[in-house]
Amino acid sequence: MNRIILLVDDDIFQLRLFEKLLTSNGYNCKIALSVDEAESILQSETPDLIVSDYEMPGKDGFEFRRRLLKEDSFKNIPFLFLTSVNDKDNVQQGLDLKAIDYIAKNTPPSHILSKIDNLLQAVREHYERSLSEIKGIAERLNLRNIPKKAPKLKHFKIDYFNQSFQNQPGGDFIDFIQTNERYTFIILGDVMGKKWGAWFFSFSFLSYIRSAIRLCVYDENYSLSEILNKLNRVIHDDELLSDIFSTLSIVLLDDELGTVMYAGAGDLPILKFEEETMELHQFKSDGILLGFSEFGDYNEMEIKLDVDEELYMISDGMIDFELNGKKKSDINLFKEKLFNFKQNKESIQTIKDRLFDKHVSQVDDCSIIIIKKV
DSSP states (O other): OOOEEEEEOSOHHHHHHHHHHHHTTTOEEEEESSHHHHHHHHTTOOOSEEEEESOOSSSOHHHHHHHHHTOTTTTTSOEEEEESOOOHHHHHHHHHTTOOEEEETTSOHHHHHHHHHHHHHHHHHHHHHHHHHHHHHHHHTTOOSSOSSOOOOSSEEEEEEEEOGGGOOOSEEEEEEEOSSSEEEEEEEEESSOHHHHHHHHHHHHHHHHHHHHHHHHTTOOOHHHHHHHHHHHHHTOGGGTTOOEEEEEEEEETTTTEEEEEEESOOOEEEEETTTTEEEEEOOOBOOBTSSSOOOOOEEEOOOOTTOEEEEEOGGGTEEEETTEEEEOHHHHHHHHHHHHHTTOOHHHHHHHHTGGGGGOSSOEEEEEEEEO
16 A cells, blocks of 8 residues: 655645655655645545645644644654755754654755655554564463464354454454353454554453353353343443444354354344355344443344355455545445355355455455354
8 A cells, every 4th residue: 555645835836846756656645735734634644654844824834743743643643844944943843843854845856755765664664663562462461352263163164364454453353252062152343443442442342242251151141132231231331441332243153053143233244155045145133332322132143054054254344445535335245246256166265365355455454254054
């Protein structure tokens, strides 16, 4: 994905020169003639770098930077000052505002490119080191929202795949909870929010889900609707999770009888491919997002699954895509692709590989769980 640079300058000629230089070298540029225009762009775009002139009528570059530093969403975006003035006072004032560096307008184009390339590479390397350290700490604390492997069952085969957005931890979570040799709960959820925040809260939701299932099973209660209703009430009353909501699909496999029960909270439909009729069916829950209301009124249903038939549990990222710079969702497009794969007798591994081919340009975390009756 091309890196986005926001260019801010009241001189349109200068802006176009920089835009042409950067776009011809693989960057995606957004241009603004004022601070107000720049802030409007930031409402819908998060650039990898902001390059702003010092001197502009009205709000100048210094005020723009000060305003960004007050916003959690923008304060950590790398920032370069662009100026025709090279006096030390202006340079120092910019650096005091935590700008990474500055570029003089008379700098040769090759030097500008080198400076921006090197800066973004340094930022990326720093981010990757930080991410690696955090992941390492999470591993040592056994904090994991995606399991290492699926359980092996007698009557079901489980495959799954997760791909986080831009290799950053996100809100999708998966779990397999085997309470005994007979019963296995399959969990797929998506915490509302972006990146690190959603990732952090996913552990809270997983903890509650695991506890609710274990407590109900302890009382020999395997009702998915009761589990969801109890879980929802606890989450709704948790002040830590106030205004944090999550979707949830929960499937209960009975490995003795070969039956499948399903309940959901604000989730996407579960899809079933029927081998004999070569048809794709969907099963939709009517439960609302976890934590949204004290009473969720969750219901459960049995899904009849014959040998060689498959169920598909998916997160929102599997149906999301970008069109003309805007995020779109289309479950029917996903169903059409899946149906074509099944008509062509593609293997589960091939289906997973081909479904995730499109996500080189994904716009959200993507997760899929495939349950096959064997």
